[in-house]
Amino acid sequence: MTSAPGSPGDVLTLISAGSATTRSDLARLTGLARSTISQRVDALIERGLVSETGSGESTGGRPPRQLRLHTADHAFAGVDLGATHCRIALMDISGDVLAECEDPLLIAEGPETVLAHVDERLDGLLAEAGHPRAALKAIGMGVPGPVEFATGRPNNPPIMPGWNDYPIPEHFAGCAVLVDNDVNVMALGEHRNAYPGADHLLFVKIGTGIGCGIVAEGKLHRGAQGSAGDIGHIRVSGHEEAGCRCGNSACLEAVAGGAAVARRLTELGTPAESGAEVVALVQAGNTQALRLVREAGRLIGEVLAGLVNFFNPEVIVIGGALSRVHEHLLAGIKETVYRRSLPLATHHLSIVPSRTGINAAALGAGILAIENYLSPENINRIVNA
Amino acid sequence: MTSAPGSPGDVLTLISAGSATTRSDLARLTGLARSTISQRVDALIERGLVSETGSGESTGGRPPRQLRLHTADHAFAGVDLGATHCRIALMDISGDVLAECEDPLLIAEGPETVLAHVDERLDGLLAEAGHPRAALKAIGMGVPGPVEFATGRPNNPPIMPGWNDYPIPEHFAGCAVLVDNDVNVMALGEHRNAYPGADHLLFVKIGTGIGCGIVAEGKLHRGAQGSAGDIGHIRVSGHEEAGCRCGNSACLEAVAGGAAVARRLTELGTPAESGAEVVALVQAGNTQALRLVREAGRLIGEVLAGLVNFFNPEVIVIGGALSRVHEHLLAGIKETVYRRSLPLATHHLSIVPSRTGINAAALGAGILAIENYLSPENINRIVNA
DNA sequence: CTACTTCCGCCGATAATCAAACAAAGATCT
DNA sequence: AGATCTTTGTTTGATTATCGGCGGAAGTAG
Incomplete structure (x- = not known):
């Protein structure tokens, strides 16, 4: 086929969006053969990205096995940094909140202090949810000022003294970090x-x-x-x-x-x-x-x-x-x-x-992280590794 | 490979955008094997979409054969309808103008009259450029009012009496018609x-x-x-x-x-x-x-x-x-x-x-038509036919 | 004239995908 | 209850797409 929308990443996108919950759905939506879909799904299951969750309703024949994102083994963090507060939501891959916290925190204390605080809280939340640190796959962060999204550096933020051009992602090794303006993550x-x-x-x-x-x-x-x-x-x-x-x-x-x-x-x-x-x-x-x-x-x-x-x-x-x-x-x-x-x-x-409501920014930041991780390119990379 | 950006349509897009002018370029940009690219290019040449235009500069070895959009056999029209004028540009697939015309024309005379006039002028321009009517692959049109783009129907346009909800594309059989607001096509x-x-x-x-x-x-x-x-x-x-x-x-x-x-x-x-x-x-x-x-x-x-x-x-x-x-x-x-x-x-x-300048709308409308024709989906459809 | 570089087509090997047959699991009919 | 039908999912051999290497083509450099 030519413009085949059927790479493993695309398959996962359909599952993630809820557009398809069974192998048959996927075959119908992508136009690929059932056998090909099965193979793709197997690869995703083997990588721990998808899991089967019992049978669905029969429509007159054999009932289909339901597919969902595999929520264990992955965790994502949404961080909402305000002028005077820090809220963090730890989420699983489907966007459900596993644990959250909220502290007063002055962003004016500068990136080292603030990010160290975030790091500490992340460890706490991961422990609370029973996840090892390695389970944290990506962090999304909303900050109260303009950011160069591609690099995660604040761009002359008026109320974030000391943060200008600070490379926030470098503070968190081994996991993708997406930084954006707080209003953007709320909108998302x-x-x-x-x-x-x-x-x-x-x-x-x-x-x-x-x-x-x-x-x-x-x-x-x-x-x-x-x-x-x-x-x-x-x-x-x-x-x-x-x-x-x-x-x-x-x-x-x-x-x-x-x-x-x-x-x-x-x-x-x-x-x-x-x-x-x-x-x-x-x-x-x-x-x-x-x-x-x-x-x-x-x-x-x-x-x-x-x-x-x-x-x-x-x-x-x-x-x-x-x-x-x-x-x-x-x-x-x-x-x-x-x-x-x-x-x-x-x-x-x-x-x-x-x-x-009040958690809009933290949740949106988490979604930013999850969507980045679930992007077809990234999934294809993981599956082919 | 996985997220292969290498269907015939994508290859043509690269050629059309000027990102690639040789087979080697294409291989480098898409990541596909040279042999695969050659096969794709052959298919495009066979369908009359691409042509070789002599050799390029050598960089120390055999000079590459230059690839371009095949300008013969295809024609596209950009139509600019204003309140009191009608401008039409007949273009080849690379966007060069083959012939153009301009008349006073009151859009208030209603769709039948105006579109009949356009149709007549199109025949004239095609004849002038030496193309049969069948060479006209798509028409882009800018009109002075809001349009539901998906259907090509004006949407309560204040200065186009008689045009509301009129299905403009149906007036031109056998060729795609894209209708949009005049400012949009100028921007494009x-x-x-x-x-x-x-x-x-x-x-x-x-x-x-x-x-x-x-x-x-x-x-x-x-x-x-x-x-x-x-x-x-x-x-x-x-x-x-x-x-x-x-x-x-x-x-x-x-x-x-x-x-x-x-x-x-x-x-x-x-x-x-x-x-x-x-x-x-x-x-x-x-x-x-x-x-x-x-x-x-x-x-x-x-x-x-x-x-x-x-x-x-x-x-x-x-x-x-x-x-x-x-x-x-x-x-x-x-x-x-x-x-x-x-x-x-x-x-x-x-x-x-x-x-x-003055021809912005007609040229933009033509580009709208050409880009629609050159969209990867459409090209893949043509090549696989 | 001879090496060297780059481009391009050919061809066998490899990998992806498909279609069809088959097995599984339930619904429906008798 | 048993036979039949319907839909799902897997297996398998066939088909197709893609790759990578080889050799010829067409230049440059020494």
Whole structure:
């Protein structure tokens, strides 16, 4: 055959995606002979990548043996490094969480300190899950700043002093390390877990700052310099007075980020220090906080309306700290987007709160690691070794 | 081998892209044995897809025989339908223009009339180039409105009365027809002709309206509903008074499009009816027109600055009627983009005028047709037939 | 003119894939 | 319950694709 989509890696991809759970499925989907598929599957089983899990339902004949990813013997880590925290999820190859942990950790302490902490926690989680260190096949990591994805080096990150150009993967020997911006891994996690069928998705994180992860054709769009999605410094109209830390004025982040809302609330007589405190006030029923959050939603919506026209996504997911009061935030966002975007683009557009919640980044980072390990090229390499 | 990138279609893709011009090149690039490559190339030659064109330079031994796409026996058409014109380029398989034509033609006359006209012109061009009708393998078409690309049906196009949901491909029997938005095909043409190495490119067309074609990872991004790139209705700050035909106000198109500039110029006492007249005034040295064009550039730049932060392109190409005075337009655009976008995103960003000029759309449409024909799947189908 | 290099086609050996026969395991019919 | 049917999975010999080496072709370098 010519464009045969049937290498061992492709077979495993189909199993992994859930598109095929039996040998017959695989034969049908790939167009290869049943015997060839059996041989491929045997190779994958021998390598410990696939296992048989009993029989399925008969459809009138012999019941097929079910195939699944072999969850033992492999472990993957998703690491979420924030400005002040570190969350790690240890996952098996199918993406289920085996163990997780969360600590306060200042990223400003620099790469050596922080990564040593991560390493220690990884050992703990592996022990907890009963895996030897060698079982850890890949690590995904989300960091709060721009990263050159190909090399895993932070690229002039504003809030990660000491990390610029630091080669993070070299800190972990013997296992692949994928480093990306935190919003990107959140977008990936949300897409894979909640909207796997959507071709184009935006994940908007509204915390202290505002960022956006872009999934185009099912893959992360990182842009030419890996800085795509940095929507926090897009200009919004009518707020020329708001100065931003980036040096410009009227940036989205400077008028609708968690810090900005807290500041405006303070100016109006209700003291608030951070986005978290704003959330608490809203949850306590403070109408002024509520009004400001809704107004922030409108401003974010103004920017998103433009991006909807430009990018035409299928789903926009709202996440981050402020999304914990998403009813009010979403109301403002939707109101503006549906008013300012073109009908063709909004007709099938969903704007929804994040489903993966607080662990979005760690889970997404783990998925990044798993998908890298399960890529056809890597699997073919393993099987042929 | 396992993930063998070496089907006949892939081999042809390498030849077509200019990545390989000899059998040795192909063997090196694909990793296949020289004998296998020879066999593949023979099959392609036999099918009339590739031809040998003399010997190349020797590097110390026998000189390699050069391989090229076989330009005879195949013809492709790129059709550019505008509101009031029809341009067609007849191209060979390598993208060279064999014949072209241009007529005034009102798209509002409806699909039957317009497509009959196209068909007639196609016969004329084929005759001019000495090709039988059967040589026409595929037609690419750019139209001034949104299109459902998969089916070639216009999707509620505002300025194409009678075309909504009309199945354009069915009008041309026996040959593949690819229909897309005009800005998309312009972006494709500019990318392939002038910036083939750029991963991410935006083509901004500034005419009566304003639109944008998006190339992401070398491929057109059309969005969920095929409406991506519709940036003409993104809001710009400080122009709430400007009403737009879309029903909103302060749309980019309503303040910086060719029609808008002409209107403002008229208000200032210099009568102008269209973008073309504005261009003429600028070229004649009218300082008021010049100032307004530059101001339009600033407004466009404001929107583009946001898109640069979001999408992080490598190249932004400015085309369309108003770009004929691109010095002034570009000055305004660059000024604002470099001021309002993040340094990381602008560091390696080029903002340049279109190189393909008036024929951008027809050429891009032809490339769309050729690439569809040269897709590995299609070539494998042909070779295995 | 003679070595040396590179390119290319031929050909037997090797490896991948297939199709068909066969065995297994359950459903269905009588 | 037993025979038959249906679907799954394995085995096997045949077919096909690919490889790697050999030799001729067509140049360069000394």
